[in-house]
Structures are given as structure tokens and as C-alpha cells.
Amino acid sequence: AAGVIQSPRHLIKEKRETATLKCYPIPRHDTVYWYQQGPGQDPQFLISFYEKMQSDKGSIPDRFSAQQFSDYHSELNMSSLELGDSALYFCASSPPRDSFTDTQYFGPGTRLTVL
Amino acid sequence: AQKITQTQPGMFVQEKEAVTLDCTYDTSDPSYGLFWYKQPSSGEMIFLIYQGSYDQQNATEGRYSLNFQKARKSANLVISASQLGDSAMYFCAMREQANQGAQKLVFGQGTRLTINP
Numbered sequence A: 001a002a003g004v005i006q007s008p009r010h011l012i013k014e015k016r017e018t019a020t021l022k023c024y025p026i027p028r029h030d031t032v033y034w035y036q037q038g039p040g041q042d043p044q045f046l047i048s049f050y051e052k053m054q055s056d057k058g059s060i061p062d063r064f065s066a067q068q069f070s071d072y073h074s075e076l077n078m079s080s081l082e083l084g085d086s087a088l089y090f091c092a093s094s095p096p097r098d099s100f101t102d103t104q105y106f107g108p109g110t111r112l113t114v115l
Numbered sequence B: 001a002q003k004i005t006q007t008q009p010g011m012f013v014q015e016k017e018a019v020t021l022d023c024t025y026d027t028s029d030p031s032y033g034l035f036w037y038k039q040p041s042s043g044e045m046i047f048l049i050y051q052g053s054y055d056q057q058n059a060t061e062g063r064y065s066l067n068f069q070k071a072r073k074s075a076n077l078v079i080s081a082s083q084l085g086d087s088a089m090y091f092c093a094m095r096e097q098a099n100q101g102a103q104k105l106v107f108g109q110g111t112r113l114t115i116n117p
Helices: none
Strands: A005-007 A010-013 A019-024 A031-037 A044-050 A053-057 A064-068 A074-078 A087-094 A110-114 B010-014 B019-021 B032-039 B046-052 B064-069 B074-079 B088-096 B105-107 B111-116
Touching: A005 A087, A010 A019, A019 A087, A019 A110, A031 A074, A044 A064, A044 A074, A044 B105, A074 A087, B010 B019, B019 B111, B032 B064, B032 B074, B046 B064, B046 B074, B074 B088
Parallel strands: A010 A110, B010 B111
Antiparallel strands: A005 A019, A019 A074, A031 A044, A031 A087, A044 A053, A064 A074, A087 A110, B019 B074, B032 B046, B032 B088, B064 B074, B088 B105, B088 B111
């Protein structure tokens, strides 16, 4: 079965640089979520999109922005990177609300290292 | 306040034994969902099992079952006949307010499970 695709899988950036993370949800899933997992931490919700509109916002820094495109893929843009942004970034997707379940399925994650 | 509490930072179990991972939650919403995810050392987050707040039966998925005690607000994961490949970090998560748009998951701190041969 198709899974959530994230690219790149690994990314190394310098402080103050920008980064763009991409997420391709499972086909026919209309909701995308972004989570950040710091070393030894549990995942923290950043932002979500439903039908290409922002649905909910968590502890996402103002330096970060995201959007969902017409083909439902999503991009997380991160600017003025800081050392503390080093983390594993997950994208998850869930099926339409009239489905039997709204389980969020996670991608493999993008490991961002800021030097 | 912590909404999901996993009180066991680490668990060590012999292969083929059953293991119970504890999870308690706090919510005032009558409609919520509880999830367990497995995170191996490779980092991916693997969905294991789901329990809805209105489900009458405890969820089961193969060797995984969820011991759901609503009045006690607990949703413990039971893994039967543990295998070496079960060694991983396990996260309990809750989704509140179903059917009101995209709802975030709130995770517990996780339990690191180690299966000994």
C-alpha cells in the first residue's frame, strides 16, 4: 500500500539558512499534518491542512510557514534556521472525514540538522 | 497540564512474554480517539492500533490489543508473545473533538521497550 512520502530524508543546513520540506500524502487523503520531534522528545504538532486550507496551528515559529497545494502535497518552509530547529520533522496524512477512521499515517520523516 | 501520561520510561521483557505499556489520558471532551504508535530506532512512526471513545469493545490488531478503561481514563497497550523486533519506543496519543476538522495528536512521553532474547 502507498505510504506518505517525505523529501528529503536528511538535510543539513547552516544557521540562518532556509529549508523546504516536502510531503506527499497517501492517495485520496485530504488532510496533512506536520510534527516536530526533538532529540529524545515526543512529537509536537506544528500545523495542519484540510482541503488545502490551514486547519489548525500549534507551536510553529513565525519563521516557519506551510501550505497545501492543489494536488494535496504540502511544503514546510523554514527560514532563519537556528540550532534548536534540528529535529525530525514528520508529515502525516489522514483520510476524508466520512471514512471509517481518521487515523494519521506518518511518513518516514525528514531529519534536519542545523550547524 | 499533561494530557497523555506514560509512566514507564523503559521496560525490559523476555522474548515471548506478554507486555503491557501504560497510558492514561485527561480530557473533558466526550468524543476522542486514542492511538498507539511504534517508533523503532530507524525513526519512522508506525501506527499500531486505535480506540474510539464510543467503542464498546477493546481494539485488537494481531498481537496488539488495547485495554481501554474509560472510567479510569486509561488505554494500555498489550503486546502478546513479544518478539525481538518489538524493541522500540512506543507512544500513546490522543485526538480530541472528532469530526470537527483536522485534529492534532497529542503524544505521551513514550516508553522504550526492550525485548531480551
